[in-house]
Amino acid sequence: MRNTTFRTQVCSVARALEVIGEWWTLLIVREAFFGTERFSDFEDRLGIAKNVLSERLSKLVQSGVMTRTAANGRGNPQIYRLTEMGRDLLPIVVALMQWGDKWINRETGAPIRVIERKTGRPVCPVELRGEGGTSLRLEDLRVATGPGANVSIRQRFRDE
Amino acid sequence: MRNTTFRTQVCSVARALEVIGEWWTLLIVREAFFGTERFSDFEDRLGIAKNVLSERLSKLVQSGVMTRTAANGRGNPQIYRLTEMGRDLLPIVVALMQWGDKWINRETGAPIRVIERKTGRPVCPVELRGEGGTSLRLEDLRVATGPGANVSIRQRFRDE
Numbered sequence: 001m002r003n004t005t006f007r008t009q010v011c012s013v014a015r016a017l018e019v020i021g022e023w024w025t026l027l028i029v030r031e032a033f034f035g036t037e038r039f040s041d042f043e044d045r046l047g048i049a050k051n052v053l054s055e056r057l058s059k060l061v062q063s064g065v066m067t068r069t070a071a072n073g074r075g076n077p078q079i080y081r082l083t084e085m086g087r088d089l090l091p092i093v094v095a096l097m098q099w100g101d102k103w104i105n106r107e108t109g110a111p112i113r114v115i116e117r118k119t120g121r122p123v124c125p126v127e128l129r130g131e132g133g134t135s136l137r138l139e140d141l142r143v144a145t146g147p148g149a150n151v152s153i154r155q156r157f158r159d160e
Numbered sequence: 161m162r163n164t165t166f167r168t169q170v171c172s173v174a175r176a177l178e179v180i181g182e183w184w185t186l187l188i189v190r191e192a193f194f195g196t197e198r199f200s201d202f203e204d205r206l207g208i209a210k211n212v213l214s215e216r217l218s219k220l221v222q223s224g225v226m227t228r229t230a231a232n233g234r235g236n237p238q239i240y241r242l243t244e245m246g247r248d249l250l251p252i253v254v255a256l257m258q259w260g261d262k263w264i265n266r267e268t269g270a271p272i273r274v275i276e277r278k279t280g281r282p283v284c285p286v287e288l289r290g291e292g293g294t295s296l297r298l299e300d301l302r303v304a305t306g307p308g309a310n311v312s313i314r315q316r317f318r319d320e
Contacts, residue, residue: 100172
């Protein structure tokens with residue numbers, strides 16, 4: 001039911017959430033950014049049930065966010081790695097972490113810092129920028145239709 | 161059960177997802193960015209069941225992402241607006257939209273474009289940047305512990 005409604009939404013936010021919208025899914029991607037590759041390591045580090053993890057990982061492989069390969073070694077463990085599509089989620093995961101640091105973990109301070117290796121300094125807050133590099137806020141923006149707009153989007157966001 | 165596990169995770173991604181991790185929640189925030197304020201408009205534009213919408217909006221108000229005020233007019237409609245905490249989700253929603261445009265709606269093209277009013281040009285792809293302004297990829301980064309790290313995070317991400 002929820003899925004049916006979503007498929008009728010062409011908006012890329014809605015369609016992206018179909019792929020990575022569930023809690024566990026994005027936390028699995030976060031773990032992969034931290035370097036986790038083996039099923040058993042995802043399981044231990046996330047404290048997630050085997051069947052849920054297995055289902056989510058399969059969905060991520062199916063959607064093209066991760067690849068699964070069999071590694072050598074005891075029990076031929078499955079290795080999960082991010083594809084380019086998956087690695088492209090990095091700004092979203094870091095932005096979510098920064099938002100949580102700022103608004104939810106404010107009193108305790110950030111549990112984790114993402115550091116630029118070369119400088120040893122934390123990465124900048126993820127921001128919205130215009131072509132000239134200016135940082136943009138909501139009031140600086142408007143919404144226009146793109147080439148993939150359907151009739152209802154066109155009616156709603158008529159170009160000004 | 162899912163919630164219990166999450167509360168033990170201090171990571172800000174996990175805690176941010178507790179607030180905005182559900183599909184509908186982030187789509188409600190997207191709608192608010194588009195200017196939607198009234199309960200009935202959220203209902204129409206999202207195609208969401210009244211009880212689900214009502215529950216999600218209350219959760220967003222409770223968490224501090226939105227405010228609810230009664231407006232004048234027929235039936236004293238409830239008006240929902242983003243707080244500063246909510247407006248701070250803008251880069252995340254736009255980054256998610258751009259990711260969906262690039263990886264999911266690729267053939268049809270972007271349904272919606274986010275435009276800088278002043279220049280009339282689309283906003284830049286949301287990126288991770290270092291202090292000098294360099295665009296950063298996964299291999300440019302390492303993870304370090306922050307002030308809010310607990311024992312298990314400290315053991316895992318020992319500063320190098």
